[in-house]
Amino acid sequence: MLVLVSGSGQSRNLVLAAERATAHRMAAVCLVGNRGSALAQACDLAIHVPSPSLPVIQQVHLVVIHTVCLIVEDLLGDG
Numbered sequence: 001m002l003v004l005v006s007g008s009g010q011s012r013n014l015v016l017a018a019e020r021a022t023a024h025r026m027a028a029v030c031l032v033g034n035r036g037s038a039l040a041q042a043c044d045l046a047i048h049v050p051s052p053s054l055p056v057i058q059q060v061h062l063v064v065i066h067t068v069c070l071i072v073e074d075l076l077g078d079g
Contacts, residue, residue: 001027001028002017002018002021002026002027002029003029004017004039004043005030005032005061005065006031006033006037007054007057007058008033009032009037009039009040009046010037010039012038014030015039015042018042022044028042029046029047030045031048031049031064031065033048035050049061
């Protein structure tokens with residue numbers, strides 16, 4: 001699984017990475033600020049933050065990433 005993070009969702013290098021991942025049958029998941037962005041369209045799953053404010057988008061992305069880490073740690077055990 002490839003995970004991509006972009007506030008605008010317009011970074012061409014990230015869009016290309018998502019396209020290559022899906023071409024190789026790898027899941028592409030992205031965190032974006034714009035639902036209709038090129039990156040969101042290129043990913044299998046796009047989690048978007050509906051805000052015009054980049055700092056808000058970035059803070060929500062951090063919360064999502066930390067939440068996913070907590071879930072994975074819980075599933076795998078705290079070690």
